[in-house]
Amino acid sequence: MTDSKTSPAPATAAQRSPGIAAPFAALLIAVLSFSLMQTMVVPALPDLQREFAAGTTAVSWVLSAFLLTASVATALLGRVGDMFGKRRVLLASLTVFAAGTLFAALSDSVGMLIAARAVQGVGSAAFPLAFGIVREQFPRERVPVAIGLISSTFGIGFGVGLVIPGPIVDALGWQWIFWFGLIVIVLGIAAVAAFTDESRVRSPGRIDWAGAALFSAGVTALLLAISQGTSWGWGSAAVVGLFAAAVVLLAVFVAVEQRTREPLIDIELLRRRAVATSHVAALIIGFGMYGAFTLVPLLAQTPSRAGYGFDASVTGSGLFMVPMAATMLIASPLAGRLGAAVGFRLPLVLACLVGMAGFAVYAAAHDTEWAVYAGSAVLGVGVGFAFAALVNLVVGAVGPDRTGEATGINTIMRTIGGSLGAQIAASVVAAETVPGTGIPAESGYTTAFVMSAAALAVAALAALAGPGRRVTRP
Structure with missing residues (x-):
């Protein structure tokens, strides 16, 4: 029996x-x-x-x-x-x-x-x-x-x-x-x-060498143009040519992947609402937030004879980032718990709003050390919420056999946005100098911080377009 x-x-x-x-x-x-x-x-x-x-x-x-x-x-x-x-x-x-x-x-x-x-x-x-x-x-x-x-x-x-x-x-x-x-x-x-x-979960297939070559060439051209835009000139033939090459190569990559039986990157995966909005939000958040990582230490190192700055050493300027690291460590698990309960759209929107507040502090009160420390602490909450929410949104929208692929693309989008944001912020700061010193004018920092706050406002709109609840794929 x-x-x-x-x-x-x-x-x-x-x-x-x-x-x-x-x-x-x-x-x-x-x-x-x-x-x-x-x-x-x-x-x-x-x-x-x-x-x-x-x-x-x-x-x-x-x-x-x-x-x-x-x-x-x-x-x-x-x-x-x-x-x-x-x-x-x-x-x-x-x-x-x-x-x-x-x-x-x-x-x-x-x-x-x-x-x-x-x-x-x-x-x-x-x-x-x-x-x-x-x-x-x-x-x-x-x-x-x-x-x-x-x-x-x-x-x-x-x-x-x-x-x-x-x-x-x-x-x-x-x-x-x-x-x-x-x-x-x-x-x-x-x-x-x-x-x-x-891992026991696999996505069997062969390596798509043609797709890998096209994707690598396109991303390399794009990031090379961004990273060298300030030194070569944004309107130079080299930078414009690299941007054009990136567009062509990535467009060809998409066309090839749609016709490949075992593509390197599943284009249909990128069209899912949760995945697409998370990637767009990652791009814009990277653009907005990475400016702080580079500008705050530079501002702190500025000689006070320029009318602002704190005469900080290299080590001392890095200390202004410590509050951000501390609050980020606390905020990320909180975002995970909140997202698990109500969905990760809310933590992502909150991340953008809190980040805007941090940049508002930077823009309005960067003439005192305590205000910059406070702005870093506030921004750390926003960054912690953003990083946790973005990855969880992507993970919840794809199957286990596509987790590495989807989260890898999300990281790239954040990197591209951050590279572009850091370069443009540096250009804004360097555009005007204090007469007779060669030191960037204080107004450049204010403008760059306001620009980052505006970018996070746009990112909040992108986050609102995503799904409200966690989408779990089998």
């Missing part, structure tokens, strides 16, 4: 696991290692310029090379992780990242350092792959908060990376920025290898 009882469903990784603390800590270390390396080199740029007797343009490529490869790798390796296993691809990405960091520490020329930074950019895949691992291996009720905390690490590492390099460079030299980063990366590799399981 057959047994009429239904056999229990196989346990998920989260149910089999005695806890999620260890894998969560492993993923945090992995993504923190990348987010720190985004900006730790920034305070050291003057030292690098002197060390290698390089020009300003050459040194700027230390940042641009990293940005270009990171943006391409985020989307490509996110999709590859969906296909072949997120843990496997994450470990490979971190290993290449470690190799690039080692080469950077050993660099004896600016050319070698630029090449090493380009290799480092591959580590950007840590974010979409980590989001996918969380979705598959954590209990469902823990996913929004975990994603919120991992998302906040992007901004926290960005801010902290501006603070700690000053003392390191002063005491040990610029090479130790990379030795320190390498230690964190190796810890991340060991933790991911020891405490995370390989």
Whole structure:
């Protein structure tokens, strides 16, 4: 006689696991290692310029090379992780990242350092792959908060990376920025290898090499035009040509993907309301918020003889970003809990409104240190809410087999917006100087902060166009 009882469903990784603390800590270390390396080199740029007797343009490529490869790798390796296993691809990405960091520490020329930074950019895949691992291996009720905390690490590492390099460079030299980063990366590799399981959910297929080439070329042309727009001139033939090439290449990419049986990026996926509005909001939020990451330290370093500024050192100027990192760490899990209860559209709209308030403080009261600290704290809440809500909206709108792909594209949209916002904000600030000093006029900062607030108002409208409740795809 057959047994009429239904056999229990196989346990998920989260149910089999005695806890999620260890894998969560492993993923945090992995993504923190990348987010720190985004900006730790920034305070050291003057030292690098002197060390290698390089020009300003050459040194700027230390940042641009990293940005270009990171943006391409985020989307490509996110999709590859969906296909072949997120843990496997994450470990490979971190290993290449470690190799690039080692080469950077050993660099004896600016050319070698630029090449090493380009290799480092591959580590950007840590974010979409980590989001996918969380979705598959954590209990469902823990996913929004975990994603919120991992998302906040992007901004926290960005801010902290501006603070700690000053003392390191002063005491040990610029090479130790990379030795320190390498230690964190190796810890991340060991933790991911020891405490995370390989994903069982796959999206089988072959790598779409034609799509990968077109997408990489289009994104590279776009970001190269943005990153070099200020130095080459926004109306120069090179920049205009790169923008035109980006439009053509990405248009061809879309056409090719729609006709490919196993596309690199599912175009139909991008048309879903929750996904499309999240990507648009990420682009605009990146444009608005990243201006603060670069402008506030510059404002703090301005000599007070200009009529504003605080005569801050490189290390002291980075401290103005600490309140943002602190409130971001608190706000991200709160956004995850709120979104799980009422849907993530509300946290995203609140993120934009709170961010507007932070920029309003910057614009109206940046003549006193306490006001800038307060503006940073307020803006940190907005950034924390935004990063958590954006990723959760995307994760809730796609299947587990497309998590890496979808969150990778969302990260790229935020990066493109941030790159454009930072460059335009820098151009606005540099447009007018204090007579006889060459120091940017205070009005430029005010205008840039108001511009960021206006961008977040537009982002709030984009967020309102998205779905109100979390959409969970099987």
